[in-house]
Amino acid sequence: MEFEHLIKQRHSIRKYTQKQVSDEQIMKILEVGRLSQSARNRQPWFFATIKGKNKDALVSKLLEKDQTLEQNPTARMFKECSVLILILTTKEGYESFNDVISLGCLIENMCLEITNLGLSTCWNRNIANKEDIVLQHINKQEYRLETALPVGYPNEYVEPRPRKALEEMYIYKD
Numbered sequence: 001m002e003f004e005h006l007i008k009q010r011h012s013i014r015k016y017t018q019k020q021v022s023d024e025q026i027m028k029i030l031e032v033g034r035l036s037q038s039a040r041n042r043q044p045w046f047f048a049t050i051k052g053k054n055k056d057a058l059v060s061k062l063l064e065k066d067q068t069l070e071q072n073p074t075a076r077m078f079k080e081c082s083v084l085i086l087i088l089t090t091k092e093g094y095e096s097f098n099d100v101i102s103l104g105c106l107i108e109n110m111c112l113e114i115t116n117l118g119l120s121t122c123w124n125r126n127i128a129n130k131e132d133i134v135l136q137h138i139n140k141q142e143y144r145l146e147t148a149l150p151v152g153y154p155n156e157y158v159e160p161r162p163r164k165a166l167e168e169m170y171i172y173k174d
């Protein structure tokens with residue numbers, strides 16, 4: 001996809017069809033992540049992927065008692081998606097704010113590759129509130145959960161979300 005078109009095509013999509021994302025597509029998304037730039041080339045990230053019945057089991061754990069999927073938008077998205085990609089860091093935390101920015105580079109690159117492949121995602125930080133449940137589920141308690149990317153084929157059309165005018169951002173021009 002042409003770069004500017006790709007940027008304009010990327011939207012947060014929260015509904016997915018039943019069509020499965022292939023392992024090859026998943027590997028392409030992770031590979032783009034692997035190539036991302038990071039401060040001091042620290043690459044402070046790790047990946048985990050969850051699919052199928054294992055993902056369903058996690059979704060059940062994310063639901064509060066008697067809660068339905070409709071009452072928990074994050075759980076509903078995770079249930080519907082074909083694969084859940086988890087972005088993890090180490091437990092010691094960030095070396096500096098640079099690591100936070102580096103993770104942003106990584107995740108945006110992965111979001112763009114997901115769009116490039118004709119797939120959709122919605123960057124989910126909300127899941128960090130349920131870090132313990134997720135890490136226990138994959139038995140990786142020594143890591144820290146940064147973000148989850150539910151990935152699937154889009155099942156909704158969204159209008160581009162509003163952006164501020166460039167004049168509001170462009171504060172100095174020589």
Ligand SMILES: Cc1cc2nc3c(=O)[nH]c(=O)nc-3n(C[C@H](O)[C@H](O)[C@H](O)COP(=O)(O)O)c2cc1C
Nearest residue numbers: 010011012013014122123124125126127158160161
């Ligand atoms: C760091 C970050 C965290 C986000 N966390 C969530 C989230 O937890 N749940 C959610 O539904 N969307 C989340 N989003 C998606 C934003 O709501 C979305 O990007 C924004 O509304 C603009 O819409 P667009 O992505 O379609 O352009 C997050 C986006 C970013 C960049």
